[in-house]
Amino acid sequence: MQAEATSDMWSKRREAVKTKIDESASSLNDLSQDIWSHPELAFEERYAHKVLTDFFEKEGFEVTRNYHLETAFKATYGIDGGIHVCVICEYDALPEIGHACGHNLIAECGAAAGLGIKAALEFGGTPIGRVTVLGTPAEEGGGGKIDLINAGAFEGMDIAMMAHPYPNNLSRPMMIAVDRVTISYKGLAAHASTAPWEGVNALDAAVMCYNSISVMRQQLKPEWRVHGIFSNGGAKPNIIPEEAELFYYMRAPTQEALSQVKKKVVGCAQGAAVATGCECIVKDLRGYANVVTNPTMATIYEKEATQMGVVLDDHGGSGSTDMGDVSYVVPSIHPMYYMGTVAANHSRPFTAAAGAAAAQPPTLIQAKSLALTALEVMKPGNEEVLANIKKDFALQMGGAKA
Numbered sequence: 001m002q003a004e005a006t007s008d009m010w011s012k013r014r015e016a017v018k019t020k021i022d023e024s025a026s027s028l029n030d031l032s033q034d035i036w037s038h039p040e041l042a043f044e045e046r047y048a049h050k051v052l053t054d055f056f057e058k059e060g061f062e063v064t065r066n067y068h069l070e071t072a073f074k075a076t077y078g079i080d081g082g083i084h085v086c087v088i089c090e091y092d093a094l095p096e097i098g099h100a101c102g103h104n105l106i107a108e109c110g111a112a113a114g115l116g117i118k119a120a121l122e123f124g125g126t127p128i129g130r131v132t133v134l135g136t137p138a139e140e141g142g143g144g145k146i147d148l149i150n151a152g153a154f155e156g157m158d159i160a161m162m163a164h165p166y167p168n169n170l171s172r173p174m175m176i177a178v179d180r181v182t183i184s185y186k187g188l189a190a191h192a193s194t195a196p197w198e199g200v201n202a203l204d205a206a207v208m209c210y211n212s213i214s215v216m217r218q219q220l221k222p223e224w225r226v227h228g229i230f231s232n233g234g235a236k237p238n239i240i241p242e243e244a245e246l247f248y249y250m251r252a253p254t255q256e257a258l259s260q261v262k263k264k265v266v267g268c269a270q271g272a273a274v275a276t277g278c279e280c281i282v283k284d285l286r287g288y289a290n291v292v293t294n295p296t297m298a299t300i301y302e303k304e305a306t307q308m309g310v311v312l313d314d315h316g317g318s319g320s321t322d323m324g325d326v327s328y329v330v331p332s333i334h335p336m337y338y339m340g341t342v343a344a345n346h347s348r349p350f351t352a353a354a355g356a357a358a359a360q361p362p363t364l365i366q367a368k369s370l371a372l373t374a375l376e377v378m379k380p381g382n383e384e385v386l387a388n389i390k391k392d393f394a395l396q397m398g399g400a401k402a
C-alpha cells in the first residue's frame, strides 16, 4: 500500500512540476521580457538582479541578494539533509547587441525549473530535499560562477544544471576550455612624417603578431580555436605608435591541448617583438574550463526532454562557459536548446529571437525537463541514481583536466 501511495504520490509530484510551470507561464514571460528589454553587461546586471530576486521572494523562496557579488543571488527552498539541487540563472547581455546569447531565457528557464522543483517538494507538505537557484553574473567574459565557486557557494550541492538557447538541441554539447590574453607592445613615438626612423612602431609589432597567428592557425587541430581583435591601434596617424594591443581568445577541448595552443600564440607575440624592437607584455585574463557533462544526469535529461517532444541533435557546441568550472566541482549538465532561430549566438537575429514569443514554449519545455531530471535524482528509492552520478563524476575528474 505504502509503495503504491508512494508511486501515486510521485506521479502527483511530477505533475506538480508541469502544472506550476504552466500556471506561471505569463509571469515567467514577463520576467524574461523585462530582462531582455534592459540589457546589462557583465557584473552590471542590477536591474535583472532586482527583478529576479523580487520574483523569487514573491514565490516563497528564501532569497539572499548581492550573494558574494553585487549582482549574484541565491534563492533556496526545502530541507537540509536530503538531496540538494542547484539550478543556474544567467542574465548578462553583450555589448551593442543586447541579449544575443539569450541569457534572458536562461534566467527564465532557471526560474521556471526552480518553481517546478519547489512545487514538487511542497507537494503533500513533505519536502524531500532542497532546491537552490543561483543567479550567476557575467558569464560572457567575467566568470561570475568562478567567483561564486571560490566563495564556497556550491558547497553542499549534489547536482547543478542549466539550459542555454542555441540553434539546435544538444544534451551533451562540447563546450571547450578557453584562455584569454592581452598582447601589448611598447615602442617609441616619433613624428611619422618628419622623422619616422626615430620611432619604434608598436602597431607594426601588433600587425606582425596578428599575421603570424593568422598563418599559424593552419596548423591548429580542427577543434582548437584562436581569435582576436586589435584593442589599441595607436593614437594618431602622424605619431609612430608607442603602444598597441591585441586581445585574444584561445580554446581547446582540454587544458593540456589549450596549453599547446597558448604556447604557439605567445611564440607569435614574442617573434613580432624581436622583429620590431618593441617590448611585449602578454597578460593572462580569466579563462574557463571545459564543460564535463555527467552521463547519468544527461541520460535522465534526454529521457525527460524526449518525452516532452524535444528532438535531440548530435552535433554542435564549441563555445565556452564558466559552467565548465562548475562542472569540475559539482556533477552538472548544460543542455542547449532550439528556441526558434538557426541564427548563430552573438548575432542580431539571435537577439530578436530571444525576445520573441516563439522562444517561450521551448524554454518552458527545457525548464520542465531540467526540473523532472532533478526530481528523478531526488526520488525516494532512487539512491542508486545519485550514487551513479557521483561515480561518473569521480571517474571524469580522474582524467578530464588532462
Ligand SMILES: NCCC[C@H](NC(=O)CCN)C(=O)O
Pocket: 101, 139, 140, 141, 142, 164, 178, 180, 288, 318, 319, 320, 321, 345
Ligand atoms: N571568455 C568567455 C567567453 C564566453 C562565451 N560564451 C558563449 O558564447 C556561450 C555561452 N554564453 C564564448 O565566447 O564562448
